[in-house]
Amino acid sequence: MERMIIKNISKEFKKEKYSKPILKTILNLNLLKFKKESTKVLRDISFKINSNEIVGLIGKNGSGKSTLLRIISGIYKQDKGKIKINGKIISMINLYTGLQDMLTMKENIYLLGILFGLSKKEIKNRIKEIIKFSELEEYVNTKLYKFSNGMLQRIAFSTAIYCNPKILLLDEVFEIGDEKFRKKSIRKMKQLVKEGISIILVSHDLEMIEKYCNKVIWIEDGVIKEEGNPKDTIKKYLTVHGE
Amino acid sequence: MNQKIKKFWDLSFYLAKSGFKLRNEGSYLGIVWYLLNPILFFCLLFIVFSQSLGSEIENYAIYLFIGIIMFNYFQSITIESTELIKNNRGLFKSINFSKSAFILGNTLKFLFSHLLEFLVLILFASIIKENISNVLTYPLILIFFTLFTLGISLLLSSICIFFVDTKNIWIFISKLIWFGTPIFYRIKEGTLIYKVNLLNPLYYFIEITREIIIYNRLPNLQIISIGILFSISTLILGLIIFEKLKYKIMERI
Numbered sequence: 001m002e003r004m005i006i007k008n009i010s011k012e013f014k015k016e017k018y019s020k021p022i023l024k025t026i027l028n029l030n031l032l033k034f035k036k037e038s039t040k041v042l043r044d045i046s047f048k049i050n051s052n053e054i055v056g057l058i059g060k061n062g063s064g065k066s067t068l069l070r071i072i073s074g075i076y077k078q079d080k081g082k083i084k085i086n087g088k089i090i091s092m093i094n095l096y097t098g099l100q101d102m103l104t105m106k107e108n109i110y111l112l113g114i115l116f117g118l119s120k121k122e123i124k125n126r127i128k129e130i131i132k133f134s135e136l137e138e139y140v141n142t143k144l145y146k147f148s149n150g151m152l153q154r155i156a157f158s159t160a161i162y163c164n165p166k167i168l169l170l171d172e173v174f175e176i177g178d179e180k181f182r183k184k185s186i187r188k189m190k191q192l193v194k195e196g197i198s199i200i201l202v203s204h205d206l207e208m209i210e211k212y213c214n215k216v217i218w219i220e221d222g223v224i225k226e227e228g229n230p231k232d233t234i235k236k237y238l239t240v241h242g243e
Numbered sequence: 244m245n246q247k248i249k250k251f252w253d254l255s256f257y258l259a260k261s262g263f264k265l266r267n268e269g270s271y272l273g274i275v276w277y278l279l280n281p282i283l284f285f286c287l288l289f290i291v292f293s294q295s296l297g298s299e300i301e302n303y304a305i306y307l308f309i310g311i312i313m314f315n316y317f318q319s320i321t322i323e324s325t326e327l328i329k330n331n332r333g334l335f336k337s338i339n340f341s342k343s344a345f346i347l348g349n350t351l352k353f354l355f356s357h358l359l360e361f362l363v364l365i366l367f368a369s370i371i372k373e374n375i376s377n378v379l380t381y382p383l384i385l386i387f388f389t390l391f392t393l394g395i396s397l398l399l400s401s402i403c404i405f406f407v408d409t410k411n412i413w414i415f416i417s418k419l420i421w422f423g424t425p426i427f428y429r430i431k432e433g434t435l436i437y438k439v440n441l442l443n444p445l446y447y448f449i450e451i452t453r454e455i456i457i458y459n460r461l462p463n464l465q466i467i468s469i470g471i472l473f474s475i476s477t478l479i480l481g482l483i484i485f486e487k488l489k490y491k492i493m494e495r496i
Contacts, residue, residue: 013494014494070336070493073338073339074339075335075336075337075338075339075493076490076493076494077490089339090338091337091338091339092337093336093337094333094336094337099334100261100265102265102268103261103264103265107261107264110257111257111258111261112338114250114253114254114257115254115334115338115340116338116340117250117340119249119250119253120253120257
């Protein structure tokens with residue numbers, strides 16, 4: 001079953017990315033100048049993902065991986081191309097940065113669950129499993145500002161996997177945190193894939209990508225440089241970017 | 244469709260609830276501040292103006308209190324909305340969820356505290372007036388006033404991403420509105436400030452509230468219609484602009 005079809009996706013960002021003083025804009029009459037320099041972040045990206053598949057996305061920093069994930073999840077809109085998605089998407093793109101420091105772990109799980117599209121009742125039914133998976137039972141009523149980044153990532157990941165995703169977008173999720181939880185998360189990920197979901201995994205850990213992905217897509221400067229089986233694609237990637 | 248609306252509402256309400264809790268975090272007096280703030284400010288203005296600007300105004304205490312709480316409600320929501328998206332950029336760039344629900348959540352957060360002010364208004368009215376049944380019509384006015392404020396919030400939260408000094412300009416405009424709107428004084432028909440206020444949406448909402456609550460009479464249909472028109476048109480405009488710019492906003496933050 002095809003979970004996702006990406007066809008000729010292109011995206012460019014205006015170079016002037018940050019907001020500017022309104023008075024300067026008016027005085028310079030910049031409002032009338034619509035043409036600005038832009039950078040092409042993604043060009044003609046096409047690929048397919050089936051159910052029961054983990055696809056690795058590799059590439060150096062700034063190659064367009066996170067932008068692609070944001071387009072797939074609907075945060076950004078592509079300038080060109082089409083995306084066909086079959087099922088609910090849950091994205092984890094530096095998610096722990098979006099959690100609320102002054103709320104407790106339990107409140108944050110509710111907040112994330114609702115943001116991921118679950119009802120309060122559904123979260124209530126799953127919260128025990130989420131907390132158990134995160135292994136942070138003793139911190140349930142602790143405010144998040146006391147948590148390490150690894151602990152925040154645990155909360156975000158545990159909540160995400162219990163929110164009925166059909167497609168999971170994981171951006172450098174396993175880069176933070178301890179080895180034991182990482183292994184446990186990977187086991188859970190493999191179990192979910194067996195049950196029919198699809199995962200796009202962005203990581204700089206090429207060993208992990210090679211070990212767990214069915215297919216790897218290498219993005220270089222916004223274009224797909226290589227797509228294929230993990231071993232060959234990573235080998236080619238390493239010949240360009242070294243070990 | 245119904246489920247979508249329910250999820251939108253659930254999200255807004257939960258954001259409002261947690262936002263309300265966060266506002267009181269670390270404060271010894273907690274929600275008491277929501278009552279103390281307008282009451283203290285009211286006392287100050289009442290002492291200063293009751294013998295001068297307010298001397299000829301019937302029931303000046305309620306007149307002033309209505310003006311203060313309605314203006315505060317509007318100002319708190321709109322000023323906060325100028326930084327709402329920027330302050331939550333991590334969340335916005337991680338998950339795709341309804342951004343307008345986030346703005347509504349902020350509005351509801353202030354609505355909770357405004358309802359406490361409304362309780363004080365009931366208390367005030369029960370001391371000063373014999374019949375307080377008119378005060379209970381305020382929630383209906385508040386619905387339209389909130390829709391108007393939500394519209395302004397949507398506009399401001401989008402614009403401030405593109406122009407960095409929107410917040411400072413809005414704070415200045417808020418001050419102009421504070422002095423320009425008859426909150427602690429009354430305006431006479433035909434004067435320049437009256438003509439200016441005909442373009443001021445806040446004037447209509449405050450005027451409708453005062454007419455009903457203080458003077459026990461229904462404002463003329465024209466004032467009511469203009470108030471409703473302001474609220475609906477501002478909300479529609481806010482939604483259109485916010486929806487149109489939402490992807491650009493995400494790219495800019």
